[in-house]
Amino acid sequence: MAIGIGQKAIQAGYKVLFRSALDLVEDLELAEMKGELKKRINQLSKFDVLIVDELGYLPMTSQGRFNLFQLVNALYEYRSIILTTNKDFTDWGEFFHHDNVAIPIIDRVIHHSNIFMLGGESYRLRQKTACQ
Template sequence: MSLLERTTAQYRSLRLTAAASGLPDLLAEAEQQELSYLDFAQRLVDHEISVRTCTRIERHLKQAQFPAEKPLESFDYRHQTTITKRQVNALLDFGFIDQRQNLVFIGPPGVGKTHLAIGIGQKAVQAGYKILFRTALALIEELELAEMKGELKKRLSQLAKCDVIIIDELGYLPMTRQARYNLFQLINSLYEYRSIILTTNKDFTAWGEFFHDDNVAVPIIDRIIHHSHIFMLGGESYRLKQKTTA
């Protein structure tokens, strides 16, 4: 076994797999550029960190279960004038996550609420946070199934391991009594402990309509808005405009 093969095997045994895989090319580059020993050592560790970071981001993006690729760079601020690029960029230091605050996007269908939620979520993943995306309907069904199995508390604990839960399209469909209770349990477990990004077509004053119970709506609203950034989005449906101009 050559020295290179033995060194590569030792790197792999230390779980430095990226350094092991890249060692031959990095050695050739170092010899060609006549790098110092320290510069070579730095490039080797930079390569390992870079590959690990990319792998982590890919894994967390998959775990987030975003329904589509919605980069913030493609958001049309010219169409949606009720929120500015500066306002969105101000959120990308992710202080709201570190301070356990929530983001709430309120507006009619098609004005970009989901695009903003996914775009911010994807940026957060790249910054090292764990995100989970769920439509409100899918989340409610998930909690109901866990409750039926007697595993609601376990599922709530699992969800709370995420730094941010994105709840999309809350308010489009009425909720059963059990669904309201389960959602309250989730919101209460995340309160001041994790962050929520919420999109809804209903202003808070109308939440009693789809909850069918102000006694449940009020404490949920209270926990969501206590530490939150609220954005009211207006305008006509962007999807409808695209379709009519096509």
Template sequence: MSALEIARTQYRALRLNAIGHNLVDLVARAEAGELSYLDFAHLLAEHELAERASTRIERHRRASGLPTGKYLEGFDYRHQTTISKRQVNTLLDFSFIDNRENIIFIGPPGVGKTHLAIGIGHKAVASGYKVLFRTALDLVEDLELAEMKGELKKRINQLAKFDLLVIDELGYLPMTPQARFNLFQLVNTLYEYRSIILTTNKGFADWGAFFHHDNVAIPIIDRIIHHSNVFMLGGESYRLRQKMPE
């Protein structure tokens, strides 16, 4: 076994797999650039760190549940005059996540709420944050199942491990009293601890009717809108416009 093969085996044994896998190319780059020993050491460390970061981001992307195909690069701001590209771009430093703030997109169906929420979620994953996407229906069913098993607190604590929870389409379907209680428990746990992106077709004035009682709606609204960025979206439905003849 050559010295290079021995070194590759040793790096892998140390779990420096990126260096071990690419050592031949890294040595060649060092020789071609006539790197000093210290510069070569930096090259190895930078390569390993970059590969680990890439692997971690890909793992977070798979775990996020974010649908593919809805990226900010594909959002058509020409037809959504109630929010600008500049406004969205100001969110992409992700200070709202670092500051445990929320984003709320309110508007009728088809105006781009989900697209924006998913697109921001993808950008957050690429920046190293742990993100989870769930429709409100899926989330409610998830929490109800956990509650039936006596594991509601455990499941909420698992959800709280994500830096950002994207909840899509709240308000489209009615909720049972137990579902409302479970959702309140989740929001209460995340309050000032994690961030939420929420899309809804219900203005806050309609939440009392949706939750069937202001005693439930008001505490949820209070915790969601405190430290939040609220965007009221309007305009013509994207989906309807795509079906209209030119």
């Protein structure tokens, strides 16, 4: 669904970036280590839509969570963010390790959001069993 929305946004003339959460967090951490975090966030802010896939799938470092908050905060009210995750909001504290960054990120993400709760069988598993 996120990819489809991203493709429609591109067709409508918007600039869209699709990144896995792990790649995005690693990118931000590398920029932070080089002293270029603000510059990297400004570069990412040039996209109209940022699609972050698989948030919460793998753990993040404390610095990674802080950097992600800074990005979300910079985009808040100005750009669109699409997050995909298999975690409920109530579980976000778990993959953010219950630190203080989970609530501000959730607050900014849900403030002007449309939330789509999807369930059911994995489409990958369904595709695999259909081929056999």
